[in-house]
Every structure is written in C-alpha cells, then in structure tokens.
Amino acid sequence: MLETGFPMPDIALEDTAGKAVRLADYRGTENVLLYFMRSTGCPVCNGHVKDLAGRAADLAAAKVRVLVAVPEGRAEAGAWRKKRALPFQVVTGRRGTPHEAVGLVKKVFGALQQSGSLLIDRDGVIRxxxxxTMPVNGYDKKGIAKAVDDLLRVR
Known part of the structure; x- marks a missing residue:
C-alpha cells in the first residue's frame, strides 16, 4: 500500500463508460479520495459507500472528488453504480484492478481482497x-475526516 506523505503515482483507471481517468488531471484543482471496495457485492463496503454518499456535500465543499474503485469490470461496476444512484464516479482498472495498482492485494490464501482509502491532495501528495483485510476495517471514517480537515487548514 502506498504511504502518507509520498507522491501518488498516476495509475491507469477508467470509469464505467470506458473513459480514461487520470489522477494527474485533478492536480492543481481538486483533492481526490479513492475508496477501494472489496467488491460491489460486499455489504460492509456498500455501507461504507452509503456513508460517503451521505457526506458528499461536505466533501465537495472541501474540494474533494470521491472516486469509488471496484475490482469488477466496467459493465458490472456500471450496473452497481446505477442501481445505487451514486453521486460519485466509479472506476475500475485499465490493466488489472485498481487495488493491485496501489498494493491492495488478496489475503487469506488469496481469497479476500483488501479494501482501503487514499486521500491525495491537489499537489498529488498522499495525505x-x-x-x-477485513471489510469492517476498510473505511477509516475518522482518519479521512481528519485528513480532510487538515487540508482545509493548510489551504
């Protein structure tokens, strides 16, 4: 997993319509919160996304763009997003999963996809x-809130 304080590499993502999504495109304008779900079928992860959706206005006011990264392909991810009417862009990997690109691997004999989050400031630094490994621990609500507050204090 990537570490706080280091530059975020520009990983290859695409949205559910197949459009390339580059983190570098947000540099200088927006902070980006990438939330990595274990899977679209994970009820715990879906609860985390629901909480993020409830905080969408606050995150937008802090100029934080939320991207929900899923390991499934575009078609499945698109159907999942539409069913939930999410206000966020849902992204998948262009080559492999977005999880692999940041070091979130499958644990427990390769059966359980890790989940997590990255907050990248508009300068491209991981904040x-x-x-x-366990889905209940994949969403650090307090840690994200503190990091967003820290961004607001700095700017």
Missing part, C-alpha cells in the same frame, strides 16, 4: 492512506 491519508489506509488498508485493511
């Missing part, structure tokens, strides 16, 4: 990094 929050969190990873977990």
């Amino acid at each position: 929050h990094a969190h990873a977990a």
Whole structure:
C-alpha cells in the first residue's frame, strides 16, 4: 500500500463508460479520495459507500472528488453504480484492478481482497492512506475526516 506523505503515482483507471481517468488531471484543482471496495457485492463496503454518499456535500465543499474503485469490470461496476444512484464516479482498472495498482492485494490464501482509502491532495501528495483485510476495517471514517480537515487548514 502506498504511504502518507509520498507522491501518488498516476495509475491507469477508467470509469464505467470506458473513459480514461487520470489522477494527474485533478492536480492543481481538486483533492481526490479513492475508496477501494472489496467488491460491489460486499455489504460492509456498500455501507461504507452509503456513508460517503451521505457526506458528499461536505466533501465537495472541501474540494474533494470521491472516486469509488471496484475490482469488477466496467459493465458490472456500471450496473452497481446505477442501481445505487451514486453521486460519485466509479472506476475500475485499465490493466488489472485498481487495488493491485496501489498494493491492495488478496489475503487469506488469496481469497479476500483488501479494501482501503487514499486521500491525495491537489499537489498529488498522499495525505491519508489506509488498508485493511477485513471489510469492517476498510473505511477509516475518522482518519479521512481528519485528513480532510487538515487540508482545509493548510489551504
């Protein structure tokens, strides 16, 4: 997993419509919160996304763009996003999963996809990094809130 304080590499992502998504495109304008779900079928992860959706206005006011990264392909991710009417862009990997690109691997005999989050400031520096093997620990709500507050104090 990538670490706080280091530059975020420009990983290859795409949205559910197949459009390339580059983190570098947000540099200088927006902070980006990448939330990595274990899977779209994970009820715990879906609860975390629901909480993020409830905080969407606050995150937008802090100029934080939320991207929900899923390991499934575009079609499945698009259907999942539409069913939940998410206000966020949902992204998948262009080559492999977005999880692999940041070091979130499958644990427990390769059966359990890690989940987590990265908050990248508009200068491209990671301000929050969190990873977990168990889905209940994959969403660090307090850590994300503190990192967003810190961004607001600095700017």
